[in-house]
Amino acid sequence: MVMMVMAMAMAMMMFGPSTSASPVTLDKNSDIINVLNKVTKLMSTKYNMGISTAFYSENSKYGFSKQSPGSFTSSAGFSDAGLGMGAGVRHVQDQDVYVWGSITKMFTGPAVLQLVEQGVVSLNDPISMHVDPFLMKVNNSKLIDHFGDGINDVLVHHLLHMTSGVPDYDGDPYAQAQFENRSKAFSPIEILGTFTPRQLEYPPGTRQNYCSLNYILLGMLLANHDNMTGSEWNWNTYNQKAVLPISVKNKLLQQSSFVNAGRCEDHTMMHGFMESYSTASLPPQDVWNVSCAGGWTAGNYLGPVSDVAQYTYALYNTDAPEIVSKESLSHMLNFSSPSNPRHPGGFKFYGMGTFSLDWSIGHNQTAYGHVGDTYGYQSQTTYIPASDFVLTVATNIESNSQAQPADFTCLAYNEIAAVLNGNSQPNCNFTVPNHFIGVCTCTPGY
Numbered sequence: 214m215v216m217m218v219m220a221m222a223m224a225m226m227m228f229g230p231s232t233s234a235s236p237v238t239l240d241k242n243s244d245i246i247n248v249l250n251k252v253t254k255l256m257s258t259k260y261n262m263g264i265s266t267a268f269y270s271e272n273s274k275y276g277f278s279k280q281s282p283g284s285f286t287s288s289a290g291f292s293d294a295g296l297g298m299g300a301g302v303r304h305v306q307d308q309d310v311y312v313w314g315s316i317t318k319m320f321t322g323p324a325v326l327q328l329v330e331q332g333v334v335s336l337n338d339p340i341s342m343h344v345d346p347f348l349m350k351v352n353n354s355k356l357i358d359h360f361g362d363g364i365n366d367v368l369v370h371h372l373l374h375m376t377s378g379v380p381d382y383d384g385d386p387y388a389q390a391q392f393e394n395r396s397k398a399f400s401p402i403e404i405l406g407t408f409t410p411r412q413l414e415y416p417p418g419t420r421q422n423y424c425s426l427n428y429i430l431l432g433m434l435l436a437n438h439d440n441m442t443g444s445e446w447n448w449n450t451y452n453q454k455a456v457l458p459i460s461v462k463n464k465l466l467q468q469s470s471f472v473n474a475g476r477c478e479d480h481t482m483m484h485g486f487m488e489s490y491s492t493a494s495l496p497p498q499d500v501w502n503v504s505c506a507g508g509w510t511a512g513n514y515l516g517p518v519s520d521v522a523q524y525t526y527a528l529y530n531t532d533a534p535e536i537v538s539k540e541s542l543s544h545m546l547n548f549s550s551p552s553n554p555r556h557p558g559g560f561k562f563y564g565m566g567t568f569s570l571d572w573s574i575g576h577n578q579t580a581y582g583h584v585g586d587t588y589g590y591q592s593q594t595t596y597i598p599a600s601d602f603v604l605t606v607a608t609n610i611e612s613n614s615q616a617q618p619a620d621f622t623c624l625a626y627n628e629i630a631a632v633l634n635g636n637s638q639p640n641c642n643f644t645v646p647n648h649f650i651g652v653c654t655c656t657p658g659y
Contacts, residue, residue, distance in 0.1 A: 314587030322431070322545060340372055380410040383508065418551060432448070457536070474506060477502070488613055
């Protein structure tokens with residue numbers, strides 16, 4: 214099923230000539246929809262899953278605008294089946310709510326950078342400066358009590374850039390505890406005190422290692438400054454939607470939420486089916502009755518693909534980013550790291566709240582956004598600056614390879630780019646050698 218947010222009749226009135234390129238015709242809009250439908254259905258069948266996808270752009274060279282964006286969605290499969298499990302009765306619908314896991318970091322990082330823009334926080338501040346006041350109010354502790362003196366050298370930018378050296382909580386003990394008490398929402402205080410090792414893994418700034426605890430600690434920073442305005446000193450009173458500027462609050466994330474309590478079945482019709490989990494020994498199962506709190510500011514966002522696609526464009530679009538300043542956006546897109554200080558010619562991995570996703574579209578082109586991998590759900594949202602559009606995909610399975618979000622992105626991007634550029638349709642293939650990061654190849658190239 215496909216929904217066009219921009220009606221065809223409205224499109225005929227709005228699509229005027231452009232000085233940079235001919236506007237997209239109605240046939241091309243139909244072609245975009247056809248590609249989205251085709252690839253979405255193909256992925257659903259290939260991976261045995263429920264899936265929703267979205268395209269979003271406001272670029273005038275395609276005939277779109279902020280008032281009449283190109284906003285298309287597609288869905289396939291069943292919300293109550295995947296990986297050979299479940300009933301297969303309810304068909305996925307375009308506005309179904311998914312569990313997005315680490316894509317939550319794409320909200321938490323910008324919220325911190327907004328405080329930097331306001332002069333409230335510096336990227337070079339010790340993280341303890343902003344987290345300790347919160348911890349003292351909540352449970353009379355400090356970060357040094359947990360990590361020792363090494364935590365004093367961890368700065369705000371280290372957490373944002375995944376170079377802090379703090380260890381992750383998301384291993385087998387945490388997963389076993391969660392699945393033994395499926396509905397329990399572990400608080401960030403419990404995660405830090407019970408499941409996080411008590412020393413740094415390496416000196417801050419010497420390595421880059423993806424770790425969700427970084428973004429839980431940043432959540433404590435955000436809650437600290439939010440609580441200073443007079444709300445109760447507690448982790449779950451922080452309003453994660455506060456990242457949206459007033460100018461965009463009324464149009465973004467209308468069906469989205471940040472979940473601090475409740476099972477996934479309390480928040481969405483989309484069951485989640487787990488083949489395995491990368492950091493824990495768990496059997497294949499439906500996780501619909503497991504807590505959806507998901508590591509708080511590191512993983513608790515739920516919403517439809519249309520909300521995520523529109524937010525991704527507002528955050529990253531090259532002409533007028535709406536969530537953070539262009540200077541802050543440059544920090545988010547700085548993919549240099551201690552092991553790879555000059556990323557051109559080397560592998561680009563993680564900026565600030567942002568993955569480099571070049572590998573998922575091929576042709577040595579630039580792409581970025583975020584991926585999500587949580588119990589029973591895997592997803593990806595991708596902005597391609599040269600083409601100025603977003604592709605977003607959410608699935609209700611968690612596969613060993615985590616290939617399906619990038620597989621969709623590879624095929625859909627290259628076929629839609631061909632439509633928009635008037636080229637013949639390419640033949641594309643996506644392969645994952647081991648897990649997550651793969652290779653997108655297409656012939657003919659363009």
